[in-house]
Amino acid sequence: PEDCRVYEFAEKVNRTTGEVIKILFGLGKMVTKNDFLEKDEIEILADEFGVEVETINPLDELDYVSIYDAVEDEYLEERPPVITIMGHVDHGKTSLLDKIRESKVAEREAGGITQHVGAYQVEKDGKKITFIDTPGHEAFTEMRARGAQATDIVIIVVAADDGVKPQTVEALNHAKAADVPMIIAINKIDKPDANPDMVKSQLAELGYMPVDWGGEYEFVEVSAKSGQGIDDLLETIILQAEIMELKANPNRRAKAIVIESSLEKGRGPVATVILKNGTLRVGDNVICGRTFGRVRTILNDLGKQVKELGPSDPGVVVGLGEVPDAGEIMVAMDSDKQVRELAQKRAEYLRQKELSKSTKVTLDELGNLI
Ligand code: GDP
Numbered sequence: 001p002e003d004c005r006v007y008e009f010a011e012k013v014n015r016t017t018g019e020v021i022k023i024l025f026g027l028g029k030m031v032t033k034n035d036f037l038e039k040d041e042i043e044i045l046a047d048e049f050g051v052e053v054e055t056i057n058p059l060d061e062l063d064y065v066s067i068y069d070a071v072e073d074e075y076l077e078e079r080p081p082v083i084t085i086m087g088h089v090d091h092g093k094t095s096l097l098d099k100i101r102e103s104k105v106a107e108r109e110a111g112g113i114t115q116h117v118g119a120y121q122v123e124k125d126g127k128k129i130t131f132i133d134t135p136g137h138e139a140f141t142e143m144r145a146r147g148a149q150a151t152d153i154v155i156i157v158v159a160a161d162d163g164v165k166p167q168t169v170e171a172l173n174h175a176k177a178a179d180v181p182m183i184i185a186i187n188k189i190d191k192p193d194a195n196p197d198m199v200k201s202q203l204a205e206l207g208y209m210p211v212d213w214g215g216e217y218e219f220v221e222v223s224a225k226s227g228q229g230i231d232d233l234l235e236t237i238i239l240q241a242e243i244m245e246l247k248a249n250p251n252r253r254a255k256a257i258v259i260e261s262s263l264e265k266g267r268g269p270v271a272t273v274i275l276k277n278g279t280l281r282v283g284d285n286v287i288c289g290r291t292f293g294r295v296r297t298i299l300n301d302l303g304k305q306v307k308e309l310g311p312s313d314p315g316v317v318v319g320l321g322e323v324p325d326a327g328e329i330m331v332a333m334d335s336d337k338q339v340r341e342l343a344q345k346r347a348e349y350l351r352q353k354e355l356s357k358s359t360k361v362t363l364d365e366l367g368n369l370i
Pocket residue numbers: 087088089090091092093094095096187188189190191222223224225226
């Protein structure tokens with residue numbers, strides 16, 4: 001049952017509401033027939049009544065399959081890798097992102113792009129790579145906290161003249177905890193005091209042994225200033241992605257992850273998303289956390305209006321009713337009615353959760369009051 005009330009649970013397991021309330025009472029929980037049950041309460045009750053239950057939280061990540069979708073494995077296609085760059089402050093994350101974009105992104109349209117897009121895509125030897133442009137650590141951690149994984153590969157940037165620093169170790173730990181493969185970019189090798197071997201031995205000491213020293217970690221020497229090594233880095237990313245066999249199905253409704261969002265004058269709520277699966281089209285009815293809407297406009301990573309986005313594509317979506325949070329999942333469904341109904345369920349679930357937090361009084365607490 002999803003967001004199940006006491007009386008609903010009783011009905012489902014063919015018991016009286018009184019029986020359910022009595023068991024919970026025995027556990028020190030005072031509930032009335034209209035209260036929503038917590039997950040652990042449902043488990044205890046199920047155990048007590050000898051029934052099997054499957055709990056679905058309406059806010060859980062939705063894997064929506066429409067009758068119009070072709071979801072068989074034969075429709076899976078290779079998709080571009082999504083990359084996050086992390087590393088110590090001033091080691092060159094922004095410079096590296098800028099250099100990659102500058103060298104590989106097609107000329108921007110004349111007339112200027114005003115829309116900020118927090119991710120971009122480049123092409124190397126006919127293969128696309130998506131880079132997330134947001135401040136690395138926070139975005140990465142925030143999304144992970146929500147259980148959403150936007151990144152396929154992490155690039156750890158270490159300045160060749162400065163070596164491993166506290167935030168380098170933090171970044172390594174984040175990537176490790178997320179179980180995401182990493183590539184180490186030794187940056188600033190143009191500097192006279194650059195010492196790539198120092199970086200390698202520092203990381204080897206921490207357990208990140210370079211491939212050319214017999215380990216399994218790819219190290220690439222780059223300069224975000226001169227552009228040296230950038231091609232090498234992109235090739236390494238593509239090789240890593242090939243090993244991972246990243247696939248998605250463009251022939252189904254979209255599932256995307258929000259990496260940034262804001263409220264913009266004239267546009268209303270906008271969300272920068274990266275597609276995890278499927279194709280997102282203008283006109284699609286989408287739900288995204290507590291909010292929903294109809295996709296009115298899609299801008300690609302160059303800020304240009306497009307009709308659709310495919311797997312791993314970044315873009316900006318206009319049309320949601322409210323600003324979603326970073327890390328939330330956007331899912332396209334078949335109809336406005338469907339997204340409205342689910343949004344209502346989610347809102348109700350959250351409202352009840354808040355209510356039950358503030359009003360549920362355990363016997364212990366009562367004891368103190370009396
Ligand atoms: P972030 O804090 O990691 O985003 O680092 P930035 O990209 O802002 O770079 C910090 C400083 O290092 C800036 O002054 C950059 O110009 C400089 N920088 C970045 N990459 C290189 C490089 O490859 N070579 C040299 N010489 N300087 C670099």
